[in-house]
Amino acid sequence: MNTHAEPNPEHQHTSAHDHSTCISDALTTAEHLCAERGVQLTPIRHKVLELIWASHQAVKAYELLDRIKPLQSAAKPATVYRALDFLIEQGLIHRVESLNAFVGCRCSGHQHEQLLLICKHCHEVEERTATEVMQALSDEFKQAGFIVHSKAIEVHGICAKCAESSADNAELLA
Amino acid sequence: MNTHAEPNPEHQHTSAHDHSTCISDALTTAEHLCAERGVQLTPIRHKVLELIWASHQAVKAYELLDRIKPLQSAAKPATVYRALDFLIEQGLIHRVESLNAFVGCRCSGHQHEQLLLICKHCHEVEERTATEVMQALSDEFKQAGFIVHSKAIEVHGICAKCAESSADNAELLA
DNA sequence: AAGTGTTATGTTATACTGTAACGACAATTT
């Protein structure tokens, strides 16, 4: 199958907030951050970031490729993966390991490696700082004598909104 | 490249313990568990489990395929992936999402979803129960109203043994 | 202006990871 053309709107909760603000906030933050750091948020990188922020769902690399081709007809896998590498390096997006997909990072610039809550129903990814969890993890590493380079904490399940909107839909609660 | 034929011995710590006991323990536990549950640990599944337990490193699916072919010349990708699916369902192995690889699970039968500490140097994967971390996570889910189906907590870095054995090797501590 | 270094991108090819779909076959159930 190769039918990924749009963010899957099936169960999205975007109506609950002004998503255009999410996008523009993320983009202007990214622009400032890159300017400060003296790195280039080139048109391709900017576009990829914008496409990722089109929803709060994690987006696959080849979906991005399909969506960027109309605008950048030379685009190839490497085009997208390079942009993704850059955005990850700069902390502007997260790679969701358990989905082979990518999602915008709200808290760019500082604080990384967060808890990602991934909803199986609406497919949106919520990012949480989870201070206590991180503290408990640090303690664990100290105990184990483990020197951390990077973490991925990914949890799959049903988000609050989906659970609520289908409180009588037993199927979800399995 | 397609040169994965053996567990990478480069930096393994297997000498520090009697690994043959690890293997046989894991296999007999698995046999008992499957018998109890009335599911079949067929020869293929048994072999895949054994191959995974050949080291404490995470093993890739196609490495397993290469290693199983001499014994099971009909083996195809599906052969391996089916066995892996079974072993995961039974809680006998973990899938390491951030590596697209698989590692034996020590604590089969009960308690799942653990903290995996993945060493970038020796590539061994240590599994920890991390009770405090799990408790903090539960609290976080409660706060977020998130209903958990599965978790993956994977941390990359340098394990205690590697850190120690190269205390003067500054390169690792980056 | 010509040369050099650096960064980003274009381009081709290929490697690696994973699944769908269908049939064969055996064991079990009805």
Next chain:
DNA sequence: AAATTGTCGTTACAGTATAACATAACACTT
């Protein structure tokens, strides 16, 4: 016996990611 279930063989393909090399664009120097 027929139907069902579980496992495996087999073919084909979908999806994910990178290597390697070429080119372009720009900044800087000489």
